[in-house]
Amino acid sequence: STLRESLIKKTKTVCTYCGVGCSFNVWTKGRKILKVEPHIEAPVNGISTCVKGKFGWDFVNSQDRLLHPLIRRGDRFETASWDEALDYVSSKLREIRSEYGPDSIGCISSSKCTNEENYLMQKFARAVMGTNNIDNCSRYCQAPATFGLRRTMGYGGDTGSISDIAQADLVLIVGANPAESHPVLSTRVRRAHKKNGQKLIVSDLRKNDMAERADLFIHPNPGTDLVWLSAVTKYIVDQGWHDAEFLNSRVNGLEVYLPSLEQYTLEHASAVTGISQEQLIQVATMIRDSKRFCILWAMGVTQHVGGSETSTAICNLLLITGQVGRPGTGAYPLRGHNNVQGAGDFGCAPDVFPGYEPVADEAIRSKYEKHWNVKLPTERGLNNHQMVDAIHEGNLRAMYLMGEDMTLVDANANYVQSAFEKLEFLVVQDVFFSKTAQYADVILPASPSLEKEGTFTNTERRIQRLYQVLDPLGESRPDWRILLEMARRMGATWDYQHPSEIMAEAAAAAGMFAGVYYDRLEGYQSLQWPVRPDGSDSPLLYMNDFPLEGGKARLIPTQFFEPVCWTDPSEYDLHLNNGRMLEHFHEGNLTYRVSGIAKKVPTTYVEISPELAYERGVENGTLVRIVSQYGAVRVRAVVTDRVQGKELYLPMNSSKHEEAVNYLTGNATDRNTNTPAYKEVSVRMEVLNEK
Numbered sequence: 001s002t003l004r005e006s007l008i009k010k011t012k013t014v015c016t017y018c019g020v021g022c023s024f025n026v027w028t029k030g031r032k033i034l035k036v037e038p039h040i041e042a043p044v045n046g047i048s049t050c051v052k053g054k055f056g057w058d059f060v061n062s063q064d065r066l067l068h069p070l071i072r073r074g075d076r077f078e079t080a081s082w083d084e085a086l087d088y089v090s091s092k093l094r095e096i097r098s099e100y101g102p103d104s105i106g107c108i109s110s111s112k113c114t115n116e117e118n119y120l121m122q123k124f125a126r127a128v129m130g131t132n133n134i135d136n137c138s139r140y141c142q143a144p145a146t147f148g149l150r151r152t153m154g155y156g157g158d159t160g161s162i163s164d165i166a167q168a169d170l171v172l173i174v175g176a177n178p179a180e181s182h183p184v185l186s187t188r189v190r191r192a193h194k195k196n197g198q199k200l201i202v203s204d205l206r207k208n209d210m211a212e213r214a215d216l217f218i219h220p221n222p223g224t225d226l227v228w229l230s231a232v233t234k235y236i237v238d239q240g241w242h243d244a245e246f247l248n249s250r251v252n253g254l255e256v257y258l259p260s261l262e263q264y265t266l267e268h269a270s271a272v273t274g275i276s277q278e279q280l281i282q283v284a285t286m287i288r289d290s291k292r293f294c295i296l297w298a299m300g301v302t303q304h305v306g307g308s309e310t311s312t313a314i315c316n317l318l319l320i321t322g323q324v325g326r327p328g329t330g331a332y333p334l335r336g337h338n339n340v341q342g343a344g345d346f347g348c349a350p351d352v353f354p355g356y357e358p359v360a361d362e363a364i365r366s367k368y369e370k371h372w373n374v375k376l377p378t379e380r381g382l383n384n385h386q387m388v389d390a391i392h393e394g395n396l397r398a399m400y401l402m403g404e405d406m407t408l409v410d411a412n413a414n415y416v417q418s419a420f421e422k423l424e425f426l427v428v429q430d431v432f433f434s435k436t437a438q439y440a441d442v443i444l445p446a447s448p449s450l451e452k453e454g455t456f457t458n459t460e461r462r463i464q465r466l467y468q469v470l471d472p473l474g475e476s477r478p479d480w481r482i483l484l485e486m487a488r489r490m491g492a493t494w495d496y497q498h499p500s501e502i503m504a505e506a507a508a509a510a511g512m513f514a515g516v517y518y519d520r521l522e523g524y525q526s527l528q529w530p531v532r533p534d535g536s537d538s539p540l541l542y543m544n545d546f547p548l549e550g551g552k553a554r555l556i557p558t559q560f561f562e563p564v565c566w567t568d569p570s571e572y573d574l575h576l577n578n579g580r581m582l583e584h585f586h587e588g589n590l591t592y593r594v595s596g597i598a599k600k601v602p603t604t605y606v607e608i609s610p611e612l613a614y615e616r617g618v619e620n621g622t623l624v625r626i627v628s629q630y631g632a633v634r635v636r637a638v639v640t641d642r643v644q645g646k647e648l649y650l651p652m653n654s655s656k657h658e659e660a661v662n663y664l665t666g667n668a669t670d671r672n673t674n675t676p677a678y679k680e681v682s683v684r685m686e687v688l689n690e691k
Ligand code: SF4
Pocket: 015, 016, 017, 018, 019, 020, 021, 022, 045, 049, 050, 051, 052, 053, 054, 182, 183, 184, 185
């Protein structure tokens, strides 16, 4: 047995399945994954994991892995050597750049990739290609939360740590379903609720698992959260329950903000949101009665035309009540992907460098010009939503996608796919042959997280190291190595032997990461940004001041935008909500390749309320066709009282491309950030009499 044990390797990694950021040891023998062993030292999860973290790894040995570079020849893809593929890509990109200019090319980074890889991708776009056309999928989920937080409090991240949430007397969850999307975090809330007498309010369209446990569950009409949040805030001010001292000493903008609340009377809010005035008063009273109050929110808030305004309203409520800067208080936008926080932090956005330093600021730009020894583009670039429009308009000719299945995960899939058909040149760098890869000219095989080193940043701004568990399969390579080779072929003099050197370069440029060095991240050690040069980090933000004018936070008046799903109730009489399910991850490229999970939940389904099912003659398992103005999908029905009335719920995690929810979603986006209004979809349902 000693010999057997000596063949077993135990390597620390960080889960790639959600923003909670659990870490654990993976036991392997050869390429076989023996088990996942959580470790007491793991800063977020200790000895817990959820089903995905524990069992979700077989995909690394899947037969479907991309093992060699592929180049399109006519209708087929042919295997190519790395040299051939890299030379071809670099010559095509040069050609397109010289013919149409650098802004005819767009780069998309990945929330599944490491911080170092994201840093390199934005550097590749800016310093090598010469464009700020760089974005990542936080545009699809959390950009509105970041926007709301930055304008009111200063930093685009959770204000405290996950462990702090247990100290709250009251937790308000708005438009999030942590029991399925952030399982280990939800167990923390559940425990505090049960053992410490913590109170819980859930506002959601769906009576999800957390709502079942809540002391108060409220169900607003779709897209109206801003109205009830503002009404509760106004009621608190009217009753004199606000924190006058906090507002006085730590917050700017009260004079402008207060008049903006005038319209949000209880009466008005109740009419718009469908929430009774008694319930609104109950929410306000519960907030008054708690010393420590925090708000958790996710895509139920952000994926609306007013997503960033509602995120701002959440921050306003916290500031008015002085619930920021102490443990158990504050704002927690729950990040979805494991590294969606990091992708934004390390500059994969068209308007900011790493650390959210604006590209339009000349002093900052010249800092990066010196740092990278190149001339940089001055104009902000296109975000991923604008890139799709620009392809249709003939202004964007080529794209380089790293780990993003954009033709399925962006809204209005038919529109995105018809754009991708027009691209002159498309590079897809990924682990599997995704839907988007079908449109590619060159496919580059990337290694998943277990086959590389680097760091991820979780939802509470915690940077953690992952170590290489397995060798890259076939000829696949870690994304940072591919980018390095590509940049060299494009004439850059990059030289990195290890991701630690990339992090050191980022730390030297962006103040937020000044003290982030690998030797401070060994094993289970971690750092929460901002990290000062001496290595001290920030588990809790805003204890003394805010990084805004005068060290004070800012109240910002908000504007309510009518949801686009309010239009045309005659043809499209139902509302379609969508989100995650526990077992699967996003578009499903990974988890449907894990046989145990795929067996348990083989594909997606649509949830229908008992009353609607009765009215339309639908039973469990009935095949239905859901039709929106943009497209249609066929799925089976699940009749459940988790959803109410005319509201449907379709998990976004489909095993078949043609069932993807984004064939139904449309082009409307958040007014400030262009995050698609995925949650504002009107549909009709046809019952199919097929087995
Ligand atoms: Fe992974 Fe999230 Fe589950 Fe933790 S809670 S094991 S990070 S999917």
